[in-house]
Amino acid sequence: MLNEKMEEALNEQINKEMYSSYLYLAMSAYSSSVGLPGFAHWFRVQVDEENIHAMKLFDYVNSQGGKVKLKEIKEPPMEFGTAMEMFQQTLKHEQFITRSINELVELARAEKDEATASFLQWYVEEQVEEEENDNEVIAKLKGIDKNEYVVYSVDEELAKRISLR
Numbered sequence: 001m002l003n004e005k006m007e008e009a010l011n012e013q014i015n016k017e018m019y020s021s022y023l024y025l026a027m028s029a030y031s032s033s034v035g036l037p038g039f040a041h042w043f044r045v046q047v048d049e050e051n052i053h054a055m056k057l058f059d060y061v062n063s064q065g066g067k068v069k070l071k072e073i074k075e076p077p078m079e080f081g082t083a084m085e086m087f088q089q090t091l092k093h094e095q096f097i098t099r100s101i102n103e104l105v106e107l108a109r110a111e112k113d114e115a116t117a118s119f120l121q122w123y124v125e126e127q128v129e130e131e132e133n134d135n136e137v138i139a140k141l142k143g144i145d146k147n148e149y150v151v152y153s154v155d156e157e158l159a160k161r162i163s164l165r
């Protein structure tokens with residue numbers, strides 16, 4: 001059973017995951033527009049992942065007899081600068097999501113909601129992976145200082161990310 005506070009916080013997280021999806025969809029469009037199809041593909045796969053994150057929360061709230069409340073999704077930016085700047089914004093966003101998940105875990109514990117605290121562990125682990133992925137791309141892009149073609153080799157690599165469908 002979810003108490004009202006927990007239900008509201010989980011609904012807020014659904015919205016944050018939907019915004020993540022929207023943000024990465026905007027990054028995908030931007031990547032296409034600046035001739036980086038590999039980045040565009042990588043972000044499209046990320047959109048699918050974020051939708052899954054939102055749907056897992058959606059299903060959980062329903063399964064606990066809670067009420068899903070869908071809120072307005074904020075409009076994402078359209079311009080993201082260089083590939084490096086775009087990934088730095090991605091990492092910053094994921095760090096924000098990580099803090100948000102940590103706060104949810106703290107709330108679940110404070111409310112003695114063991115089921116939700118346990119459910120949220122999946123997100124704790126997922127966030128470690130998300131930040132790691134972004135840090136890896138940023139590390140690769142750092143080579144650009146020495147060679148501007150690095151962005152294209154990273155683009156080719158990101159094109160290989162396996163689609164979820």
Ligand SMILES: [Fe+2]
Nearest residue numbers: 017020050053
């Ligand atoms: Fe997510």
Ligand SMILES: [Fe+2]
Nearest residue numbers: 020050094130
């Ligand atoms: Fe994410």
